[in-house]
Amino acid sequence: MRFSRLRELPVHTFLFLSTLLSVMTTVAIVFVLFKESLVFFREVSVFEYIFGTQWTPLFKPQHFGFLPLLSGTLLIALGSAIVSVPLGVLTAIYMSEYASAHIRSWIKPLLEILSGIPTVVYGYFALTFVTPLLKIIFPSTSVFNAASGAIVVGVMTLPMIASLSDDAMRSVPQNLRDAGYALGATKAEVSANIVFPAALSGILASVVLAVSRAIGETMAVTLAAGATPNLTLNPLESVQTMTAYIVQLSLGDTPHGTLEYQTLFVIGVTLFIITLFMNFLSEFVLRKYRQKYD
Amino acid sequence: MTKEPASHAYAKNLAFRRKKARVFKYMCFAASMFGLVFLFCLFYNIFSNGLSYVSWDFITHFPSRFPHKAGIQSAIWGSIWLMGLTAIFSIPVGVGASVYLEEFAPKNTFIKIIEINISNLAGVPSVVYGLLGLAIFVRWIGLGRSIVSGALTMSLLILPIIIIASREAIKTVPDSLRYAALALGATKWQMVRGHVLPSAMPGIMTGIILSISRAIGETAPLLVIGALGFVPFNPKGPMDSFTVLPIQIFNWASRPQIEFHKLAATGIIVLLVVLLMMNSIAIFLRYKFQSRK
Numbered sequence: 001m002r003f004s005r006l007r008e009l010p011v012h013t014f015l016f017l018s019t020l021l022s023v024m025t026t027v028a029i030v031f032v033l034f035k036e037s038l039v040f041f042r043e044v045s046v047f048e049y050i051f052g053t054q055w056t057p058l059f060k061p062q063h064f065g066f067l068p069l070l071s072g073t074l075l076i077a078l079g080s081a082i083v084s085v086p087l088g089v090l091t092a093i094y095m096s097e098y099a100s101a102h103i104r105s106w107i108k109p110l111l112e113i114l115s116g117i118p119t120v121v122y123g124y125f126a127l128t129f130v131t132p133l134l135k136i137i138f139p140s141t142s143v144f145n146a147a148s149g150a151i152v153v154g155v156m157t158l159p160m161i162a163s164l165s166d167d168a169m170r171s172v173p174q175n176l177r178d179a180g181y182a183l184g185a186t187k188a189e190v191s192a193n194i195v196f197p198a199a200l201s202g203i204l205a206s207v208v209l210a211v212s213r214a215i216g217e218t219m220a221v222t223l224a225a226g227a228t229p230n231l232t233l234n235p236l237e238s239v240q241t242m243t244a245y246i247v248q249l250s251l252g253d254t255p256h257g258t259l260e261y262q263t264l265f266v267i268g269v270t271l272f273i274i275t276l277f278m279n280f281l282s283e284f285v286l287r288k289y290r291q292k293y294d
Numbered sequence: 295m296t297k298e299p300a301s302h303a304y305a306k307n308l309a310f311r312r313k314k315a316r317v318f319k320y321m322c323f324a325a326s327m328f329g330l331v332f333l334f335c336l337f338y339n340i341f342s343n344g345l346s347y348v349s350w351d352f353i354t355h356f357p358s359r360f361p362h363k364a365g366i367q368s369a370i371w372g373s374i375w376l377m378g379l380t381a382i383f384s385i386p387v388g389v390g391a392s393v394y395l396e397e398f399a400p401k402n403t404f405i406k407i408i409e410i411n412i413s414n415l416a417g418v419p420s421v422v423y424g425l426l427g428l429a430i431f432v433r434w435i436g437l438g439r440s441i442v443s444g445a446l447t448m449s450l451l452i453l454p455i456i457i458i459a460s461r462e463a464i465k466t467v468p469d470s471l472r473y474a475a476l477a478l479g480a481t482k483w484q485m486v487r488g489h490v491l492p493s494a495m496p497g498i499m500t501g502i503i504l505s506i507s508r509a510i511g512e513t514a515p516l517l518v519i520g521a522l523g524f525v526p527f528n529p530k531g532p533m534d535s536f537t538v539l540p541i542q543i544f545n546w547a548s549r550p551q552i553e554f555h556k557l558a559a560t561g562i563i564v565l566l567v568v569l570l571m572m573n574s575i576a577i578f579l580r581y582k583f584q585s586r587k
Contacts, residue, residue: 008483018390022412032429090325111329118511120540121562124547129339155332188318216419218514246421250518268425279417
């Protein structure tokens with residue numbers, strides 16, 4: 001007995017170390033990002049970074065104002081939400097309230113294909129299909145534009161909202177619906193005024209997660225939205241997101257230890273903090289506003 | 295007599311409400327169709343652009359400046375090398391961590407923190423993993439812009455997904471199985487190895503295949519650690535520089551010439567076929583798993 005326990009010690013150690021690796025990954029991410037960022041902020045003031053309106057680290061005169069990248073990122077994230085939130089929520093209502101089990105068993109996996117398609121494919125599609133389409137409607141659309149990126153990212157995150165909101169609405173107990181019907185409400189009234197509010201915490205959490213994913217999305221926006229740090233709210237212009245900047249810089253030869261190299265990590269840490277905050281927010285919304293029906 | 299107009303108003307209003315309900319239903323239906331129509335357009339666009347270049351030569355040629363000579367042999371070998379090494383690194387560690395958390399871990403704050411940490415890691419954008427790989431594997435350990443660096447980065451990226459999926463699979467194993475093994479004098483590890491893991495295996499395999507297929511399509515972290523866009527040779531070993539399918543696609547798609555866009559579409563067809571095969575295996579395993587229960 002004791003012998004076999006002793007013999008199993010290496011196994012136990014391996015299992016424990018495997019688990020520990022996840023903590024070490026987080027520590028490493030935080031350490032690496034902050035270490036390089038601190039070097040950067042010795043040269044550039046935090047004030048210039050946060051409030052500067054020009055981002056030109058790759059040519060002289062260098063400016064390190066992060067607002068253009070933030071506006072590009074927000075334009076994509078909010079634009080994608082305009083696509084994904086109404087469509088995702090309505091899809092969820094259809095799946096949980098209207099569709100038969102048979103239809104649902106077809107729609108849900110088909111929608112999940114959308115979230116399994118590699119993001120570079122979405123980028124290609126935005127470039128060769130969505131942008132030409134936009135050009136027909138708005139002739140002033142540039143080859144790279146925020147709108148096409150936002151649309152494909154919206155579709156990419158749609159299944160996440162649809163699937164999680166569907167789960168949330170299906171967990172609303174049937175007797176709430178029955179009470180609505182007993183009062184003479186139509187199915188639409190029950191769905192919109194009873195089921196939707198009752199599942200609101202789950203729906204909101206899914207929206208926050210989808211926006212967080214849109215902020216971190218890289219390849220589709222790099223291909224579709226371009227590489228012009230541009231402080232604009234016009235979705236038909238070319239912009240650059242934080243993630244697209246990281247890719248742009250990685251494609252060039254940036255010597256290790258230069259200020260340009262460190263901007264990678266500064267943008268990385270900003271991205272990390274924003275998405276972490278969003279993920280916690282989603283969790284918080286889910287916990288705080290959950291209605292329990294037991 | 296006073297009742298008449300009120301019920302009349304109700305009836306009129308009811309007709310309006312019913313109409314609204316119908317419109318709402320159609321809106322919901324249209325919204326669910328939007329995603330499917332989009333999916334159809336996407337496939338149609340890619341196949342109509344890419345089918346003309348599908349040929350055996352496309353698979354066996356190396357990338358080239360001339361579109362009609364270009365192929366994806368080096369990208370395919372790069373993807374195979376990268377995925378093989380990623381699987382070797384991530385599967386034992388991922389499954390190990392999930393076994394530990396499900397079967398061995400005490401219930402305390404530290405374990406709770408680890409669990410929260412894992413679910414947060416799953417939400418970290420993939421470019422950030424690229425930065426981690428660049429700083430640790432490429433620079434600090436000095437593995438350079440090699441396949442190993444890429445595979446280690448990818449492993450960290452998919453570990454949380456493997457752990458979460460494997461834990462779900464292990465959770466479905468009934469406790470009676472564990473008690474039976476323990477009652478016969480098995481140690482905890484014998485119980486896990488002999489009973490829990492085998493019966494959770496289909497679920498674990500499904501999770502692993504889905505995470506690897508996510509890694510196959512992943513581009514951003516590899517660009518950050520410095521995988522190259524133009525590699526006219528096959529990797530010979532784990533320390534070689536490399537390219538992978540999605541990076542080759544990105545490279546072609548970001549050129550202005552229409553011919554290269556068509557090549558990108560052809561590359562996407564190959565990538566989608568690979569993903570389709572992997573997902574079919576996963577669905578098959580899930581089906582087998584469900585029918586056995």
